[in-house]
Amino acid sequence: MVAMTPSLLRPDQSLRLVDTYSPSAPARQAIIRVEDLSIVFDAPSGQVIAVDRVSLAVAQGEFVSIVGPSGCGKSTLLNAMAGLERPFEGQVLMAGEAMRTPRPEIGMVFQQPHLFPWKSVRRNIAHGPRALGKPKAEALRIADDLIEMIGLTKFASAYPHTLSGGMQQRVAIARALANQPRVLLMDEPFGALDAQTRAVMQDNLLELRERINATIVFVTHDIDEAILLSDRVLIMSAGPGRILKDLQVSLPRPRSSAIVAEAAYLALKRDCLDLIRSEGRRAFEQMEVKA
Numbered sequence: 294m295v296a297m298t299p300s301l302l303r304p305d306q307s308l309r310l311v312d313t314y315s316p317s318a319p320a321r322q323a324i325i326r327v328e329d330l331s332i333v334f335d336a337p338s339g340q341v342i343a344v345d346r347v348s349l350a351v352a353q354g355e356f357v358s359i360v361g362p363s364g365c366g367k368s369t370l371l372n373a374m375a376g377l378e379r380p381f382e383g384q385v386l387m388a389g390e391a392m393r394t395p396r397p398e399i400g401m402v403f404q405q406p407h408l409f410p411w412k413s414v415r416r417n418i419a420h421g422p423r424a425l426g427k428p429k430a431e432a433l434r435i436a437d438d439l440i441e442m443i444g445l446t447k448f449a450s451a452y453p454h455t456l457s458g459g460m461q462q463r464v465a466i467a468r469a470l471a472n473q474p475r476v477l478l479m480d481e482p483f484g485a486l487d488a489q490t491r492a493v494m495q496d497n498l499l500e501l502r503e504r505i506n507a508t509i510v511f512v513t514h515d516i517d518e519a520i521l522l523s524d525r526v527l528i529m530s531a532g533p534g535r536i537l538k539d540l541q542v543s544l545p546r547p548r549s550s551a552i553v554a555e556a557a558y559l560a561l562k563r564d565c566l567d568l569i570r571s572e573g574r575r576a577f578e579q580m581e582v583k584a
């Protein structure tokens with residue numbers, strides 16, 4: 294995401310992610326509240342409790358990661374925050390209102406970029422604002438600002454198949470930002486990228502987040518990624534999914550990948566790994582018992 298265009302920070306530029314967040318604010322208001330949420334699926338083998346009475350709050354401007362063993366309900370929880378899963382019990386509140394259906398205030402980025410292959414980078418990003426009824430010129434202006442922000446100005450007219458995986462994912466992030474979301478939900482957005490591209494994307498996201506003060510909820514399997522990026526790491530238990538631990542990451546910002554050598558970072562990582570390992574073992578044993 295290289296250079297951020299100054300125009301993104303113009304007062305007349307209405308990206309709502311550029312708003313009131315102050316990292317030092319003592320008590321920041323929760324933008325998302327999950328209250329006693331359970332999600333149950335009907336499967337051929339019977340009912341599956343994917344999320345089990347989870348409660349959490351994400352403050353305006355916070356970066357919260359969710360980690361946990363495979364199948365513990367991370368994506369289901371994130372989808373519920375997006376209004377894509379219906380609660381069996383409990384509720385998700387977005388700025389105090391119950392989330393029942395997807396809304397433009399929530400932007401989503403998935404592991405695969407899911408770009409429209411027949412649209413250029415510029416038109417992919419302008420698609421959301423156009424669908425929300427913005428005039429074409431305004432939608433294209435929003436797209437151009439975001440393209441500059443993600444460092445792809447030279448590729449504005451390119452089609453997705455001509456871009457690398459990392460570039461496509463940057464376009465997917467810009468597309469999610471184009472609707473001026475209050476919250477960005479990211480489900481393993483760098484999971485399909487090679488290690489080098491992933492590291493660059495992590496740095497890009499850190500930089501982006503410093504500049505636009507986004508509220509982000511981020512699902513990942515990668516504990517280094519979670520600690521590097523987050524203010525808090527929520528560790529989920531093996532299914533049925535509950536929050537086992539809510540770890541505060543009080544490492545100073547701005548951060549870079551150099552923090553991985555610091556003692557405070559290593560201590561946090563050890564705590565996370567111990568929990569994740571024991572939960573991973575429990576999940577594996579549960580699978581063996583079921584088999």
Ligand SMILES: Nc1ncnc2c1ncn2[C@@H]1O[C@H](COP(=O)(O)OP(=O)(O)OP(=O)(O)O)[C@@H](O)[C@H]1O
Nearest residue numbers: 334335336341343362363364365366367368369370
């Ligand atoms: N549509 C569905 N129908 C039935 N069961 C489902 C459905 N979606 C998810 N599940 C089950 O719910 C549980 C949680 O799934 P989920 O995808 O949320 O886990 P996850 O932690 O995101 O997994 P991973 O890390 O492997 O992506 C799993 O047991 C999964 O099989």
